[in-house]
Amino acid sequence: MIHADQLTRTYQIGTQRIDALARMTLTIHDGERTAIIGRSGSGKSTLLNLLAGLDRPSSGTLCVNEQRLDQISRNEMAEYRLRTIGVIFQSFQLVPQRTALQNVELPLILSGVANYGRKKIATEWLTRVGLYDRRDHLPSQLSGGEQQRVAIARALVNRPKVILADEPTGNLDTQTASEIMSLLMSLCQQLGTTSVIVTHDGHVAKTCSQRQFRMTNGALAEVTADEVL
Ligand SMILES: Nc1ncnc2c1ncn2[C@@H]1O[C@H](COP(=O)(O)OP(=O)(O)OP(=O)(O)O)[C@@H](O)[C@H]1O
Ligand SMILES: [Mg+2]
Structure with a gap:
């Protein structure tokens, strides 16, 4: 479960104070x-970065999979990023010098999976996403x-509990x-992975999710069934 209560992230730039998230509440079930x-x-990426363990709240509580992200240590946070979540970015963020297969292997290396098993699992995942025949391509060749x-x-190779994606289709044409x-x-x-997809595209939001939320000035409200996105 994901649960946020009174979640606040404030940025201070000189004398200017920005409440990117303001006492926000959210519950998402497994x-x-x-x-x-x-x-x-409105604060969408700010929230996603907190959920991804890339940033910390200024105040309030944030709990993912029974871990209090507002309280855990740096080491626990690294472990959380490796095992509990998978993240997908608008700009893909693949390692440019590594092949498709090697990119998929990276989380397995970090979790200590041995060489042979690793290649096998990574290959299975590339097959699942339809890229077996592109496994030796570099990102620039894709x-x-x-x-x-x-x-x-x-993002999925370590079988995370939660997938987080920030505008994952922002750089792609409509069909793709x-x-x-x-x-x-x-x-x-x-x-059975929980997913949180940030998008500015109402159509994408409706088709990729069972529940939709609208962020307005750092506060979140669930979209009702008849509301037009
Ligand atoms: N590192 C930062 N330092 C100061 N202010 C920031 C920082 N990051 C974001 N902000 C501010 O916080 C607010 C929320 O930003 P955020 O990136 O979360 O918006 P967003 O909803 O993701 O927008 P977009 O759809 O353009 O990606 C904005 O007013 C932004 O200027
Ligand atoms: Mg953003």
């Missing part, structure tokens, strides 16, 4: 597929959609975007 929409600057498929395989989202959603469904 296995739920959710989307967050909202205007630019299309945007293919790079995002590699990133999806990399919809293929990528259905791939990601069907994998999350098969594995």
